[in-house]
Amino acid sequence: MVTDTAPEFDLGPLSWVQGEIDHALSRGVEALTAFKASPRDATALKHARAHIHQAAGAIQMVGLDAVTAYTDELERQLTRMEELPPPEAQAACDLVDRACRKLKIFLDELVSGANPVPLKLFPEYELMQQARGVRAAAPTDLFYPDLSPRAPKIASGKTVTPKKLPSYLVKQRRLYQRGLLAWLRGDEEGARVMRDAVQGIEDVQTHSAQRSFWWAVGALLEGIVEKGVESGFGVKQLCGRVDLQIRRFVEGSAKVADRMRREVLYYVAISAPVGPQVQAVQRAYRLPGLIPTADVLSADVVRVQPHLREARDLLATAKDLWLKLTGGRVESLPKLKQTLSAVRDKTAAIGEPSLSRLAAALADRLDKLPSGPVSEALAMEYATGLLLAESAIENYATASTELPPQVDAMIARLDTSRPAGGAAAPLLDEMARRAQERLLLAQVAREIQANLRHMEQVLDAFFRDHDKRADLATLAHDSKQIMGALKMLGLAHAEQLLTLCQQQIDQYAQPDARVADEDLELLAESLSGLGFYIEAVEQQRPDRDRLIEPLLAKRLGVPAKPHVDEHDTVEAAVKDLKTALPATLAAFQRSPGDASVRERLEAELTTLKNDAELIGDATLQTDSDAALELLAHAGTGDTAALQDAIAAIAEGRAAAPAPSPSEETMRLLETDAAQFDAELLDIYLTEADEVLDSVASSAARLKAQPDDRDALTTVRRGFHTLKGSGRMVGLTELGEIAFAVEKVHNRLLEDERPASAAVLALIDTAQTSFRVWVDTLRRKGRVTPDATALRTAIEKVDAELPAPRYPSSRARR
Structure with missing residues (x-):
């Protein structure tokens, strides 16, 4: 069975700065509201940017990498507002306002113990990217699984000597390419060939991190073979980039881009568990817990969250008041009625009918309470009802279909003050047990906190005046009471920490004991940490141990475990290459006629360009390409332009260059690449002919029947295919032109026009233009498309259409 639990996240750093982040975001939203009201008020926008930048910095500090991508996008939106005309700036304000509120909700849920699933932020992230012209936002920007798990150790029957490894990997790459080409042509057997090739690569890996990567790629290919994941453009593009990664392995590099690891794992995560390897990888990396459901993505939590938060706070107050009422404090009843009346109003605003019925029933039953003490049975049933309401609010985004019958059963139990039967009985019985535990826990926690406060007061007086030692002896009684409670709750670590604190207090109680400020600070920090820990225990937070474990380790003299980063990444290699470039350029400038120096500089820039493609850094790819072009034309004279280009790339201090692959390896690679590119182009040309014939046939049907939805859908699908296949073989410009045509047809179908x-003129111009470009490609092997006439035709259709709406947000593509 595949676990759906998300990887653990250390909430410690975030919990300390969450208040600061929340405050900064709130101030940013306030400034943004002022700017929206007066779009020419540059000061308000400047303040909004400053506050949100402050929040972004704090988030980056606590290690939420996926959320950092989200805050980067927020800051890009704020920067572009400076150049927007007022109407567009006001629309952008609404977008950023919503994104900030969603971020606050996400962080609040995280601190409250929710699993870290950054893809919950994807709908707002996608809308922000679309607003600045990004056609397809990548869900993997917000997908950050734990990359540390390793593939299980399974003995391999293959043994390849280091001398034969390069030729073996070249063979596996050729096998992979044959499978990829067949699969792109529509032959499903090609995916099996790709999987076999990757299995062969995994079998000869000696480094656990690299073997784990190929294990995950094997799971992806198993998902493709067994139809667990749709073979869309994203998957096809990723499989093409896997070929680039194989090439890197053939060249002798063992580095893998973290971005590629994440992309592979994303598609394994969204795959159905169709095979043992998919299931094993999903389980090892705990991937299902990182993918939010469609209901979670579509829930309007920004509107509902304020009501949920207020209802949650009111219920917490109601539970405390009910505890006091059942303890004999009848003066709590009026306040309890008022509180539950407010809960009823808030649940009505939330809009969940079953939750509203439960809140109304809880409020109404207070008027029917018997005079005198509340019976134990009624006390438990009412506490169970409060717990059910709390559970429904906490899990609002993933509300179960079982909630309505659970509420019906709960109301019946409130009326009879005894357990009822039916399908919901087991769950409510469990809730009743939990309610009893919570009531007991609340009582014990309250007593512990009272004793801790007394200890801190006495110690505070001693810290200020060391002559007040006499009172320290009284703290043994408080400590003993707390110890008993901790023992009863089974909190061994807290008991151990308190024992160490009491030993320190006993030493201070001695008249001649030496008192060091550093030791006093540790004692104060330990008791304060215990207080936070007990609060977390009462709230049943799963991360509570991290509040005292560092304190316990410090007292016991246990050193902190060093962080070990086992795998070497392409990102790290890029950083090293960037720092190496200035030294290599300086060597070239000193000896411009030295062919070996020029080749080394060219090799580093080429490696940077290729690595940039692996990590998805389009800017670095473009900059490296431009530097290569300048190097190709750089003679023995002026190299100022080349120096400027490399200065734009380089960062940090110099480092040694990476080793170059052998001549034989390069020859094999160049032969493979040329053949592979030619075969891919041939696939594109053949597919384009078929697609354009289908478009022409559908266009004829549309002339006879303009509202033929099937024909219009076929035309749209044709240009969608040309877009994907064009991008896949590197014909980016043709792919973008096809995408522009596809978008128009999306609008036509969406508006049912x-x-x-x-x-009809647009379709005719598009299919005629593409036939000319395809013919030129076939004859010359290259083409520079002139899309002027086609873009004019698109503009004419656009003029007939209403203003576009935002497309729906999807985290799966």
């Missing part, structure tokens, strides 16, 4: 004369 018939094919007008302008639409």
Whole structure:
């Protein structure tokens, strides 16, 4: 069975700065509201940027990498507002306002113990990217699984000597490429060939991190073979980049880009568990817990969250008041009625009917309470009802279909003050047990906190005046009471920490004991940590142990475990290469006629360009390409332009360059690459002919029947195919042109509009233009498309359409 639990996240750092982050985001939203009201008020926008930048910095500090990508996008939106005309700036304000509120909710849930699932932020992230022209936001930007798990150790029957390894890997790459080409042509057997090739690569890996990567790739390919994941453009593009990664292995590099690891694991995460390897990888990396459900993504938590938060706080107050009432404090009843009346109003605003019925029933039953003491049975049933309401609010985004019958059963139990039967009985019985535990825990925690406060007061007086030692002896009684409670609750670590604190207090009680400020601070920190820990225990937070474990380790003299980063990444290699570039350029400038120095500089820039593609850094890829072009034309004279280009790339201090692959390896690679590119182009040309014939046939149907939805859908699908296949083989410009045509057809289908004369003219211009470009490619092997006429046709159709709406947000593509 695949676990759906997300990887653990250390809430310690975040919990300390969450208040600061929340405050900064709130101030940022306030400043943004002022800017929206007066778009020419640059000061308000400047303040909004400063506050949100402050929040972003704190988030980056606590290690939430996926959320850092989200805050980077927030800051980009604020920067672009400076250049927008007022109407567009006001729309952008609404977008950023919502994104900030969603971020506050996400962080609040995280600190409250929710699993860290950053993809919950994807709908707002996608809308922000679309607003600045990004056509397809990548869910993997917000997908950060723990990359530390390793593949299980399974004995391999293959043994390849280091001398034969390069030729073996070249063979596996050729096998992978044959499978990839067949799969792209529509032959499903090709995916099996790819999987076999990757299995062969995994079998010869000696480094656990690299073997784990190929194990995950094997799971992805198993998902493709067994139809667990859709073979869309994203998957095809990723499989193409896996070929680039194999090439790197053939060249002798063992580095893998973290971005590629995340992308592979994302598609394994969204795959159905169709095979043992998919299931094993999902289980090892705990991937299902990182993918939010469709209901979670579509829930309007930004509107509902304020009501949920207030209802949660009111219920916490109601539970405390009920505890006091059942303890004999009848003066709590009026306040309890008022509180539950407010809960009823808040649940009505939330809009969940079953929750509203439960809140109303809890409020109404207070008027029917018998005079005198509350019976134990009623006390438990009412506490169970409060717990059910709390559970429904905590799990609002993933509300179960079982909630309505649970509420019905709960109301019946409130009326009879005894357990009822039915399907919901087991769950309510469990809740009743938990309610009893919570009531007991609340009482014990309250007593512990009271004793801790007394200890801290006495110690505070001693810290200020060391002559007040006499009172320290009285603390043994408080400590003993707390110790008994901790023992009863089974909190061994807390008991151990308190024992160490009491030993320190006993030493201070001696008249001649030496008192060091550092030791006093540790004692104060330990008792304060115990207080936070007990609060976390009462709230049943799963991360509570991290509040006292560092204190216990410090007292016991246990050194902190050093962080070990086992795998070497492409990102790290890029950083090293960037720092190496200035030294290599300086060597080239000293000896411009030295062919070996020029080749070394060219090799480093080429490696940077290729690595940039692996990590998805388009800017670095473009900059490296430009530097290579300048190097190709740099003679023995002026190299100022080349120096400027490399200065734009380089960062940090110099480092040694990476070793170059052998000549034989390079020859094999160049032969493979040329053949592979030619075969890919041939696939594109053949597919384009078929697609354009289908478009022409559908266009004829549309002329006869302009509202033929099937024909219009076929045309749209045709240009969607040309977009994907063009991008796949490197014909990016043709892919983007096809995408522009596809978008128009998406709008037509979405608005259910018939094919007008302008639409028919657009289809004719598009398919005629693509036929010319495909023919040129076939004859010359390259093409520079002139899309002027086609873009004019698109503009004419756009003029007939209403303003576009935002497309729906999806985390799975």
